Amino acid sequence: MTCPLCTAALDRTTLLASGDAPELRGFACPDGHGTFLPSDLYFAWREGREPSDASGALPASEAVGDVKQAKLCPQDGRIMRRYRTDAEGFWLDRCSTCGGVWFDGDEWDATVEAGLVERLGAIFSDAWQRNVEEALTAQRWDDKLEAEIGADDLARIDAFRAWAWEHPQRHLVFARMQERPASGAEE
Ligand SMILES: [Zn+2]
């Protein structure tokens, strides 16, 4: 197996070792470019931990991610697809052929810290990627409003909006908002 960034041979490594739980093994670039987790080692580890939850095979879903900076799978040389962990998170590269996952730099540690190791299968699902896409769309809309309206005015609007949505007669509040004020009507 070779590093997708420098093509050095990957070293065997222990990715997770905690108490009585079985170790999670993988491979790492000797120059610190990242970590590779083959899907068979991942599922062997998950089955060892949670025999009842062995059904979570990595779904063969199509990636939402783009292919720029595409990396080649250390295991079989296929192009890996990129997936976002969340709207503000990092990208993971996953091989659609063998299911192996590449973690750039310290992303493996970030994945462990975020408690996402158990949920790796879910990250690559259509549902997860759709949620990320929706969160990104909402974030872009907020950013656009802030840029066009200004942060202070947007904060005022949002405070009013929060109050209005709690109002028992909010449809009247919204109707009133649609009416042009008489004093400001002259052009
Ligand atoms: Zn490398």
Ligand SMILES: [Zn+2]
């Ligand atoms: Zn592969």
